[in-house]
Amino acid sequence: MRVAKLYMAGIASYLPEPFPADRAVAMGLYDETEWKNSGWTGAAVAGAISAPEMAVGAARRALARSGHRADEVALLLHASAFDQGPDLWSPQHYVLRHALGTAVPAMEVRQGCNGALAGMELAHGYLSAGPDRVAALVTAADNFGTSRMDRWRYQSGVNTNRGSIFGDAGTAVVMSSREGFARVKAMNSTSLPEFEEMNRPAGPLFPPAVTLDGPIDLSGRLREFTRRFPDAAAAAKQALHNTRTELGLRTIAEAGLTPADIVRVTHVLSGGEEYIRSVLGPMGIDPGRGMLEFGRDVGHMSVNDHLAALTHLVETRQVAEGDHILMINNGVGVSVSAAVIEITCLPSWATGSPQPYEETK
Numbered sequence: 001m002r003v004a005k006l007y008m009a010g011i012a013s014y015l016p017e018p019f020p021a022d023r024a025v026a027m028g029l030y031d032e033t034e035w036k037n038s039g040w041t042g043a044a045v046a047g048a049i050s051a052p053e054m055a056v057g058a059a060r061r062a063l064a065r066s067g068h069r070a071d072e073v074a075l076l077l078h079a080s081a082f083d084q085g086p087d088l089w090s091p092q093h094y095v096l097r098h099a100l101g102t103a104v105p106a107m108e109v110r111q112g113c114n115g116a117l118a119g120m121e122l123a124h125g126y127l128s129a130g131p132d133r134v135a136a137l138v139t140a141a142d143n144f145g146t147s148r149m150d151r152w153r154y155q156s157g158v159n160t161n162r163g164s165i166f167g168d169a170g171t172a173v174v175m176s177s178r179e180g181f182a183r184v185k186a187m188n189s190t191s192l193p194e195f196e197e198m199n200r201p202a203g204p205l206f207p208p209a210v211t212l213d214g215p216i217d218l219s220g221r222l223r224e225f226t227r228r229f230p231d232a233a234a235a236a237k238q239a240l241h242n243t244r245t246e247l248g249l250r251t252i253a254e255a256g257l258t259p260a261d262i263v264r265v266t267h268v269l270s271g272g273e274e275y276i277r278s279v280l281g282p283m284g285i286d287p288g289r290g291m292l293e294f295g296r297d298v299g300h301m302s303v304n305d306h307l308a309a310l311t312h313l314v315e316t317r318q319v320a321e322g323d324h325i326l327m328i329n330n331g332v333g334v335s336v337s338a339a340v341i342e343i344t345c346l347p348s349w350a351t352g353s354p355q356p357y358e359e360t361k
Contacts, residue, residue: 001254002185002255003185003186003187006183007344008175008176008341009175009178009180011171011174011314012058012171012311013058013170013171014055015169015298018043018298021165039272040271040299041296041297043151043165043167044298044299045145045151045168047145051080051141054141054169054170055099056095056099058172059100061355062173062174063172065349073102073135073136074134074136075107076099076100076138076139077092077106077108079108079116079303080110080142081302081303082144083146083148084141090108092107095139099139112332113300113303113330116140119138120138120175120184120187123138135176137173138173138174139171140304141169141303141304142304144166147215151167162270162272162275165300169298170304171307171311181344181345181346182341182342182343184339185254185342186251188251188254188339189247189335189337189338190335191335191336192236192243192334192335193333195236196332197225198221198236199221201217240334244279244330248283248326251338251339259285261324262285262324262340263289264325265289266305267305267327267328269291269296269299269305270295271295271296272292294308294312305329310327311355313325314343314346316352316353323343324342324343325340327339327341
């Protein structure tokens with residue numbers, strides 16, 4: 001879908017210091033063979049700070065960079081994939097209270113790793129509904145440092161071209177109907193709900209203690225699905241590949257561009273080039289336009305990959321006015337999203353180097 005009058009006014013990341021992958025191997029946390037095959041050099045580890053607190057830190061900086069006042073933000077959307085805090089608690093209202101201090105609607109977006117891009121699309125719909133709605137704040141955050149999740153082995157034993165580890169982060173973007181450093185030219189999303197079972201453990205859905213009373217074994221779920229339904233697993237892999245490619249190409253075309261016009265691409269972060277090639281190659285985009293070097297040091301940061309990558313590109317001035325960026329993502333469910341943005345100017349906070357980690361704490 002072509003998009004009119006939607007801008008990114010401010011963007012920011014809360015990136016904890018990366019924990020070296022080789023040190024995790026030496027400590028017995030990470031399998032050495034998987035490490036050598038994957039290409040990861042580290043994972044951002046937040047320690048005791050919660051995901052909503054990281055979101056607040058990113059949100060405050062994004063708002064300060066945006067040129068908008070807090071009272072101009074008409075909606076807050078908070079995306080996450082993992083635990084945010086106590087059960088039956090609303091992290092989105094915590095973020096609203098501490099980042100904006102206003103009483104606007106605040107809602108949680110649960111689209112797995114697709115949450116931030118989904119939030120951007122929902123923000124567009126909300127801002128389009130009335131002329132008095134100027135801006136929306138989209139935040140995202142996850143901290144995987146609990147006993148329920150093994151960040152170094154959560155995908156162990158799964159046959160994939162992107163052996164993965166989890167990193168922690170918080171990110172935020174202020175979407176504006178007025179102005180910004182980037183303009184959203186097109187965005188689309190779709191679902192492949194017939195494959196939701198890939199991430200669902202065998203057994204009844206109720207009571208939920210089947211997943212709440214112990215560690216989350218994501219790789220075990222996928223291995224079991226593949227064992228029970230080998231044809232469906234193969235079909236799911238191909239369907240995701242085809243859908244992601246079609247959605248990306250359609251979004252590029254709706255932006256009035258060709259793949260040759262895409263200068264950089266944000267995607268699910270990977271430690272190696274093989275996965276990036278499998279995503280960008282079918283669209284005719286050079287894998288070198290992806291985010292390999294940035295991603296391999298911080299891990300797959302779930303809902304944060306895209307906003308963190310875009311923040312990095314702008315802060316380090318790896319993009320320039322007039323450049324077009326494709327954001328292409330898939331998440332559990334299966335959901336697929338794509339967006340094309342154009343850099344309209346390099347803001348004053350694009351200093352040429354990334355914001356130091358310690359300044360975000």
